[in-house]
Amino acid sequence: xxxxxxxxxxxxxxxxxxxxxxxxxxxxxxxxxxxxxxxxxxxxxxxxxxxxxxxxxxxxxxxxxxxxxxxxxxxxxxxxxxxxxxxxxxxxxxxxxxxxxxxxxxxxxxxxxxxxxxxxxxxxxxxxxxxxxxxxxxxxxxxxxxxxxxxxxxxxxxxxxxxxxxxxxxxxxxxxxxxxxxxxxxxxxxxxxxxxxxxxxxxxxxxxxxxxxxxxxxxxxxxxxxxxxxxxxxxxxxxxxxxxxxxxxxxxxxxxxxxxxxxxxxxxxxxxxxxxxxxxxxxxxxxxxxxxxxxxxxxxxxxxxxxxxxxxxxxxxxxxxxxxxxxxxxxxxxxxxxxxxxxxxxxxxxxxxxxxxxxxxxxxxxxxxxxxxxxxxxxxxxxxxxxxxxxxxxxxxxxxxxxxxxxxxxxxxxxxxxxxxxxxxxxxxxxxxxxxxxxxxxxxxxxxxxxxxxxxxxxxxxxxxxxxxxxxxxxxxxxxxxxxxxxxxxxxxxxxxxxxxxxxxxxxxxxxxxxxxxxxxxxxxxxxxxxxxxxxxxxxxxxxxxxxxxxxxxxxxxxxxxxx
Numbered sequence: 001x002x003x004x005x006x007x008x009x010x011x012x013x014x015x016x017x018x019x020x021x022x023x024x025x026x027x028x029x030x031x032x033x034x035x036x037x038x039x040x041x042x043x044x045x046x047x048x049x050x051x052x053x054x055x056x057x058x059x060x061x062x063x064x065x066x067x068x069x070x071x072x073x074x075x076x077x078x079x080x081x082x083x084x085x086x087x088x089x090x091x092x093x094x095x096x097x098x099x100x101x102x103x104x105x106x107x108x109x110x111x112x113x114x115x116x117x118x119x120x121x122x123x124x125x126x127x128x129x130x131x132x133x134x135x136x137x138x139x140x141x142x143x144x145x146x147x148x149x150x151x152x153x154x155x156x157x158x159x160x161x162x163x164x165x166x167x168x169x170x171x172x173x174x175x176x177x178x179x180x181x182x183x184x185x186x187x188x189x190x191x192x193x194x195x196x197x198x199x200x201x202x203x204x205x206x207x208x209x210x211x212x213x214x215x216x217x218x219x220x221x222x223x224x225x226x227x228x229x230x231x232x233x234x235x236x237x238x239x240x241x242x243x244x245x246x247x248x249x250x251x252x253x254x255x256x257x258x259x260x261x262x263x264x265x266x267x268x269x270x271x272x273x274x275x276x277x278x279x280x281x282x283x284x285x286x287x288x289x290x291x292x293x294x295x296x297x298x299x300x301x302x303x304x305x306x307x308x309x310x311x312x313x314x315x316x317x318x319x320x321x322x323x324x325x326x327x328x329x330x331x332x333x334x335x336x337x338x339x340x341x342x343x344x345x346x347x348x349x350x351x352x353x354x355x356x357x358x359x360x361x362x363x364x365x366x367x368x369x370x371x372x373x374x375x376x377x378x379x380x381x382x383x384x385x386x387x388x389x390x391x392x393x394x395x396x397x398x399x400x401x402x403x404x405x406x407x408x409x410x411x412x413x414x415x416x417x418x419x420x421x422x423x424x425x426x427x428x429x430x431x432x433x434x435x436x437x438x439x440x441x442x443x444x445x446x447x448x449x450x451x452x453x454x455x456x457x458x459x460x461x462x463x464x465x466x467x468x469x470x471x472x473x474x475x476x477x478x479x480x481x482x483x484x485x486x487x488x489x490x491x492x493x494x495x496x497x498x499x500x501x502x503x504x505x506x507x508x509x510x511x512x513x514x515x516x517x518x519x520x521x522x523x524x525x526x527x528x529x530x531x532x533x534x535x536x537x538x539x540x541x542x543x544x545x546x547x548x549x550x551x552x553x554x555x556x557x558x559x560x561x562x563x564x
Contacts, residue, residue: 021129022203023052023086027064027117030151036070037208040154041201042130046142050132055182057148058126058139061091063117063357066107066130070204075110084109088116089135095119099119101141144182144351147248151200154185154245156211158196160235161189162339169341170202173243175434175547180562183248186546188307189258190240190339195232197244198222201514207422212247222252235541238313240337241309244546258362261431262291262317265516266303266347269294270380271455275309276441277430280383281360289363294410296355296378302347305335305360305367314340317367322346328356330370335360355379374410377479381405381428384444384476388424390466392417392521392553397513398531403476411479416488417422417519418471423463426454426476442475454481500557505541508563512540515554523551 024039028449042052066086067074075082088094089106093116096103105118118137120126125142142149153169163169169370173187189385190239214231215221222245235241235254242257254406263278271277297303302323307561308314317335322335324436326348348367350356356373372379385400403426426444433543435441447453455462455513456478464485466472471488501513512520515535520542522531528548533542544550544563552559 012297022048022065024067024203025054025056025128026067026070027063028062029059029064029118030147031121031527033491035208036067036073037201037294038205038210039067039070039201039204042066042128043152048131048133051132052130052132052327053127054152055142056125056150056152058120058124058128058292060122060124061095063119065117065365070201085115085133086130087111087114090119091116093117093119095121096137098139105137106133106135107137120130129152135204139170139468147183149182151210151247154349155199155202156189156196156243156291157199157202159194160191161194161197162192162341164288167199167202167205172202172524173245173479176244176423177550180550181246181248181547184244184246184547186242186244188240188259188315189254190332190337191235191242191254192238193235195234197232198232212245215250219253220253220414221413222247222250244548258289259292259315260288261307262360263306263309263429263431264293264303264358265306266301268297268299268301268349270378274439275306275311276429276439278306278313278482279311279328279380280431281305281358281365281457289361291360291362292357293377293382294379295372295382296353296354297350299347299351302349307337308342309429309433311340316340316342316345317362318344319346319348323349325349325351326367326369326373328418329382330359330368332361332366335362335367335560336366337365337496342405354441364494377411381478382476385426385427385429385430386417386474386518387430388463389422390419390424390464391422392420393523393529395430397427397430397434400427400521402430402532403474407517412475412477414475415474416471416473417493419471419474421466423465425461425463427462439519444478446483449480454478454483500554501556502552502557502561503558504561508545508547509541509543510552510561512554513538513550515540515557518554521553523553 023042026039030040038058040054045051046054053239067083069083072083072280075085086107086109089108098104098271099267122191125145127142128138129138161171173185176184176186200210208331212222212224212396214233215223216231239256241254244253253401262281265273265278279293279295281293284290305317316338318332318338354375359368383406384403387400391401401415401417405416406412428442432441442455445456446463446464447455473486473488475484480482503511505511518535520533520535547563550551550561
């Protein structure tokens with residue numbers, strides 16, 4: 001069997017709940033049939049940990065249902081035991097109600113009597129959503145129908161990976177551009193010297209599931225032909241690598257890389273170990289390996305640096321010993337990249353509380369702390385992000401529009417960018433999520449009584465409204481909790497759009513003409529900000545590292561491009 005097809009998983013990280021932290025689709029309608037080892041994986045989406053989403057191929061007029069486990073066999077209805085199942089709430093096996101590619105029905109969990117299943121009327125790629133709070137199932141034909149989609153995500157397992165040969169600790173790589181190329185997967189992996197191979201489902205065990213191996217004739221190729229042997233990829237030089245797999249083209253690449261951000265967490269910070277409240281460190285202009293942040297640290301309390309907003313499959317930079325007291329004069333200390341599964345978790349401290357400029361040089365693996373000149377009030381943020389329908393990235397946090405901190409006043413942030421008719425609010429960590437309660441990040445929202453004022457009271461989701469598409473200057477003062485939203489004098493988004501021309505000059509390089517002084521933003525088709533650069537001249541080249549479909553945006557000018 002040759003299954004070089006990928007899956008579209010429209011989800012984000014979420015916390016496991018009492019029901020289940022994942023669901024699996026099984027049945028004749030799926031590519032794996034009734035084999036639990038070849039089930040289709042669903043995980044919680046980014047809005048709720050009781051809503052599960054999967055986009056993939058379903059055969060029409062064939063049966064399927066949902067299970068919560070794939071290693072302990074199907075439910076024994078006679079003894080009312082075994083794994084949990086979600087069946088057709090109609091009580092009998094039947095076609096979901098609806099027409100024209102949009103269908104819905106009800107879910108019932110372990111009724112103990114019937115084994116009613118679901119049916120879709122036609123074969124297609126569907127986005128299937130199960131809401132375990134409302135017990136509603138929906139199935140909507142996806143936009144992508146060129147080829148069957150089978151896999152949501154891929155996992156790396158082996159002696160070179162942080163989790164070793166433990167499937168439970170396998171390293172995840174996700175779809176890079178699911179709506180444009182659902183067969184392209186990428187992610188960062190911290191390799192040690194050793195070997196690895198790829199699996200389609202880390203929950204299914206080692207037997208009878210889909211594996212991807214190294215092609216014997218070409219290490220840049222993959223194969224799922226197990227008869228050729230358990231051939232694995234070898235990593236000789238340890239380090240952080242960006243792994244990119246195209247299972248339609250049967251290719252793989254492993255390129256040494258550095259993180260795109262660092263998150264400062266720990267008891268020394270105001271957010272503690274809550275990743276949504278972490279201090280955000282971004283690369284300095286002109287370098288991808290040097291990161292700076294100026295913010296408040298408590299004395300004699302721990303902190304460290306995370307590369308990802310996850311404790312499950314992430315990486316962190318630690319000290320060589322615990323604790324390492326950073327010298328407030330700026331003297332450098334060594335810093336070490338570890339997996340979050342590492343046995344050592346050494347942290348840093350400062351001896352005296354105050355605002356510090358922290359510098360991490362990931363090329364030379366050093367860190368330093370220098371007492372900042374400004375000490376009047378604690379500094380918690382170096383950047384803010386506008387998020388909402390009025391912004392280019394929409395409601396995607398990762399696509400948030402950055403607001404730049406004033407060089408002389410650390411509490412004033414400004415963004416000059418095109419906004420569309422719609423609304424927005426201001427996030428403090430675009431690498432976090434929309435969690436609520438104690439895990440929520442801090443949001444700046446419109447005061448309910450005065451649109452020129454801001455509030456951190458998140459009981460009401462009040463946002464600022466933009467009535468007309470144009471270029472705006474937005475200035476937020478988080479000390480005085482005020483905001484100014486003004487059109488940029490004499491310039492609007494449509495005039496920028498008229499002057500900007502975007503053209504390809506090579507397979508992954510594009511040139512933007514007529515955007516001098518403006519931000520050039522590259523987004524994935526899901527609205528995730530991939531790259532941003534300020535055009536320094538009338539003709540600005542911009543290179544896209546990974547193949548796929550992207551959107552280049554300057555003001556209101558947008559162009560879809562394909563990086564090959």
